[in-house]
Amino acid sequence: MNRIWAALAILVILFGGSFWGMNEVSRMTTEVTEMLVQVQDTMDSGDTEQSRALIQQVVNTWHGYHHLMSYFIPHERLETVSQTLSTTQSFLKSGTEDEARAECNRALNQLHTLMDTEMPYMNNIL
Amino acid sequence: MIISLIRTFLLYLVIIFAVRLMGKRQISELQTSELVVTLLISDIASIPMQNTGQPLVSGLVPIFMLVAIEIILSVLMLKSGRFRKVICGRPIVVINDGKIQQNELRRLRMTTEDLFEDLRQNSIVSISDVAYAIVETNGKLSVIKKPGKESVTPDMLQLVVPDTGIETVVISDGVISETSAKLCKKSVAWVEGVLKGKNLTADQVFLMTANTAGDFQIIKKEGKTQ
Numbered sequence: 001m002n003r004i005w006a007a008l009a010i011l012v013i014l015f016g017g018s019f020w021g022m023n024e025v026s027r028m029t030t031e032v033t034e035m036l037v038q039v040q041d042t043m044d045s046g047d048t049e050q051s052r053a054l055i056q057q058v059v060n061t062w063h064g065y066h067h068l069m070s071y072f073i074p075h076e077r078l079e080t081v082s083q084t085l086s087t088t089q090s091f092l093k094s095g096t097e098d099e100a101r102a103e104c105n106r107a108l109n110q111l112h113t114l115m116d117t118e119m120p121y122m123n124n125i126l
Numbered sequence: 127m128i129i130s131l132i133r134t135f136l137l138y139l140v141i142i143f144a145v146r147l148m149g150k151r152q153i154s155e156l157q158t159s160e161l162v163v164t165l166l167i168s169d170i171a172s173i174p175m176q177n178t179g180q181p182l183v184s185g186l187v188p189i190f191m192l193v194a195i196e197i198i199l200s201v202l203m204l205k206s207g208r209f210r211k212v213i214c215g216r217p218i219v220v221i222n223d224g225k226i227q228q229n230e231l232r233r234l235r236m237t238t239e240d241l242f243e244d245l246r247q248n249s250i251v252s253i254s255d256v257a258y259a260i261v262e263t264n265g266k267l268s269v270i271k272k273p274g275k276e277s278v279t280p281d282m283l284q285l286v287v288p289d290t291g292i293e294t295v296v297i298s299d300g301v302i303s304e305t306s307a308k309l310c311k312k313s314v315a316w317v318e319g320v321l322k323g324k325n326l327t328a329d330q331v332f333l334m335t336a337n338t339a340g341d342f343q344i345i346k347k348e349g350k351t352q
Binding site (some may be wrong): 004011053073074 | 149184
């Protein structure tokens with residue numbers, strides 16, 4: 001009978017951990033997405049300095065989240081977002097705003113996909 | 127590379143723990159569900175072991191999930207015969223009262239060669255010796271011989287055989303095992319007394335066995351038997 005309690009404890013830990021992981025991914029990707037939308041807004045308003053400062057903030061925030069998420073998300077998926085964010089930052093630094101905007105959109109899509117793939121939707125399960 | 131090394135060690139420990147948690151059944155004859163779990167665990171564990179880009183947790187979560195399911199299923203099978211039948215199936219009689227059940231063999235997709243191979247593994251050389259043969263849920267064939275073909279036992283001859291109890295290794299390579307001594311209802315003091323009577327110390331003994339009746343056998347480290 002001890003084994004059944006151990007099995008139930010394992011299930012509680014697994015479900016608890018999985019729900020925590022899902023919520024954390026959702027929280028972190030939403031936060032970075034909102035920051036990227038702000039970067040886009042500042043780019044649209046022509047405030048290049050502010051958008052450069054904001055993208056630096058996004059890169060720093062993502063760096064911290066990347067570390068945490070790498071415990072439970074395949075590293076490849078996280079690295080694609082990291083690469084896109086660095087490219088966006090480089091384009092903003094070099095003043096090529098159109099490319100920066102395109103890369104920013106790509107990062108938003110990648111974040112959306114990242115969050116989507118971690119959710120227990122039917123299409124992900126089946 | 128060092129990551130693979132550490133992960134392999136960690137996964138080894140996890141799998142040992144998982145198999146221990148699932149119990150002794152897992153390391154002997156496997157039932158359907160147990161076979162599935164064992165195959166899946168070995169397959170899942172190899173992924174994060176080889177691919178360092180895959181988080182270790184992605185291997186640990188399914189392993190522990192399978193362990194939990196397996197334990198819960200085994201408890202449910204213990205409580206409900208019907209549930210056990212659904213998961214493990216039921217034993218199938220392939221030789222009934224000396225007659226081969228051809229329909230059952232066909233249903234099991236078992237050839238007569240397979241049947242005879244299993245019979246030979248059960249030390250049966252002639253089918254005429256068999257009264258019943260049953261394919262158990264773990265795939266093993268159980269054979270019941272015809273009464274006249276059974277080996278003669280002391281009970282059949284109405285002989286009284288003295289019960290010597292269990293025989294255990296009480297000294298192995300000079301080390302006295304208290305647990306083994308207790309198992310054959312003896313104490314360390316009894317073992318030491320026997321050794322004293324033979325002018326020996328435990329260090330000089332390679333192997334000493336004893337049984338409940340008090341019979342013992344000593345093999346000295348030099349290899350001499352007493």
